[in-house]
Amino acid sequence: MTTTDPILQVLEACDERRNARRQFMRYAGGAAAVAAGATLLSACDDGDGRMLTPTPTPTPTPTATTALSDADVLNFALNLEYLEAQFYSFAATGAGLPNSSLGGTGTQGAVTGGRQVTFTDPLVARYAREIAADEIAHVNFLRTALGAAAVAQPAIDIGVTPTSAFSAAARAAGLIGAGAAFDVYANDENFLLGAYIFEDVGVTAYKGAVGFLTNKTFVEAAAGIHAAEAYHAGLVRTVLYRKGVSAVALIDATEAISTARDSLDGGSDLDQGVRATGTGAAIQSNLVPTDANGIAYSRTPGQVLNIVYLNRTAQTAGGFFPAGVNGTIRSSAAN
Numbered sequence: 001m002t003t004t005d006p007i008l009q010v011l012e013a014c015d016e017r018r019n020a021r022r023q024f025m026r027y028a029g030g031a032a033a034v035a036a037g038a039t040l041l042s043a044c045d046d047g048d049g050r051m052l053t054p055t056p057t058p059t060p061t062p063t064a065t066t067a068l069s070d071a072d073v074l075n076f077a078l079n080l081e082y083l084e085a086q087f088y089s090f091a092a093t094g095a096g097l098p099n100s101s102l103g104g105t106g107t108q109g110a111v112t113g114g115r116q117v118t119f120t121d122p123l124v125a126r127y128a129r130e131i132a133a134d135e136i137a138h139v140n141f142l143r144t145a146l147g148a149a150a151v152a153q154p155a156i157d158i159g160v161t162p163t164s165a166f167s168a169a170a171r172a173a174g175l176i177g178a179g180a181a182f183d184v185y186a187n188d189e190n191f192l193l194g195a196y197i198f199e200d201v202g203v204t205a206y207k208g209a210v211g212f213l214t215n216k217t218f219v220e221a222a223a224g225i226h227a228a229e230a231y232h233a234g235l236v237r238t239v240l241y242r243k244g245v246s247a248v249a250l251i252d253a254t255e256a257i258s259t260a261r262d263s264l265d266g267g268s269d270l271d272q273g274v275r276a277t278g279t280g281a282a283i284q285s286n287l288v289p290t291d292a293n294g295i296a297y298s299r300t301p302g303q304v305l306n307i308v309y310l311n312r313t314a315q316t317a318g319g320f321f322p323a324g325v326n327g328t329i330r331s332s333a334a335n
Contacts, residue, residue, distance in 0.1 A: 068328065073212045075151045075327035076301055077222070078142040080205060082153040083308070083320055084198050085139045088132035090114030090158065091184075091191055092125070097153075101139055106326030108152035113159025117185045124188045124239065131195070131232050138225055145221065151326035158320070160185065165320040168310050169197055172263075173256040192240050193253055199233035200289065201261070201299070201307050204270060208298035230296065237287045241274040251275050258289075264312045265303035266335040302333030 086096050094116030102108055119125035143150045157165045160183040170182035175193075184194030206226035213219045237254075244251035255273030262271045272289035290296055299307075306312055310319030314334040317324035324330050 068212050070213050070215050070218050071146060071149045072328040073209050074142055074146055074218065074222075075149070076325070076329040077206065077209060077225070078139065078146065078151055079154060079321070079325035079327065080202060080304070080308070081135060081138045081142060083156055083158075084202065085132070085135035086111050086114060086153075086156055087158050087184075087194065087198065088128060088135050091117045091194075092128040092132040097136060097139065101136075101143065102153040104143070104146075104150040104152035104326070105148075106151045106154070107323070109155025109323055111153075112155070112157045112322075113161075113164060115185050117188070117191045119188055119191075121188050124192065127235060127239070128191065128195075131235075134228055134232065138228070141221070141225075145218070154321055154326050155323040156320060157322050158184075165310060165322075166194060166197075168319065169257070169260065172310065173253070173260040175253055175256060189243065189247070189250060192236055192243070193250075193257065195232075195236045196240060196254060197257060197261075199229065199236050200258075200271065201304060202229040203233050204297050204299040205301075205304045207296055208300055208304070211298075234287055237274050241276075241285055241287060244274065261307050264306045264310065264335075265299060266306070266312075266333065270297040270299060270303075300333065301329045302331065305330075305332035306335065 162181045167182045258271035258273045312335045
């Protein structure tokens with residue numbers, strides 16, 4: 001019901017005096033309707049034969065809002081791409097991005113940690129190299145699209161010490177105990193779990209970010225990157241599921257990480273591990289985390305930052321970004 005409807009009803013029922021007041025208060029659904037209706041009713045006969053003078057209602061001062069620009073949204077995505085590109089580049093090749101791909105507005109930060117994985121499964125090694133190339137290409141594409149407005153790489157923590165972000169994430173998921181370290185570069189399985197931490201978040205981040213974009217070219221580009229991230233996430237989830245058939249602990253680990261991410265980004269259940277569902281002939285894998293309509297979930301920028309900052313409260317730094325991200329969108333959500 002709009003605010004216009006109850007006002008018209010009040011005007012038509014003005015001769016009913018006090019009964020009209022009661023009727024209006026039943027119909028009014030918002031503060032604007034109540035204020036307007038009260039003014040109209042005050043001009044009606046109040047039951048004693050007198051007409052009351054309308055009391056002017058002050059016009060409320062509109063609350064100022066700051067709209068996000070396309071550059072704000074793309075720079076937010078660029079921060080995440082820096083993180084993914086550095087992780088995969090180190091894991092696949094032992095080296096990070098060149099300094100020529102890191103400059104821009106804001107404070108440029110260094111990468112803490114990162115080293116090459118000694119893969120035992122040649123297919124996982126190939127997957128890592130392909131994803132690394134894609135993520136580096138995403139960084140370069142976004143930097144080119146943003147031009148002089150591109151933010152610099154912020155400080156990034158992809159280390160393996162007991163106090164590193166990966167260890168804190170693994171500890172939050174219950175994979176390791178207090179004071180222990182989680183080395184994502186130690187073997188194929190740990191690398192895949194590290195990739196799993198990032199990839200599902202990247203898919204939901206781009207799904208949520210597309211709605212903020214107005215330029216058709218940028219919408220198309222963001223949709224293309226979202227699709228690439230979804231391919232990566234599906235690949236990582238598939239390999240973890242396959243390996244987990246004989247190593248159930250891997251599947252349990254994906255469930256624990258998903259639960260931890262859900263605990264960080266708020267009360268909604270936006271995450272799922274790869275554990276199979278159903279029984280007998282109806283059993284199926286869970287390689288694609290979707291809602292009841294088969295649609296991938298979205299996260300707001302604040303929810304994404306909750307996860308990468310490893311904190312469920314409103315923060316501007318932490319976790320994988322120890323000094324925060326660069327750009328306008330910097331704060332995580334208060335959950």
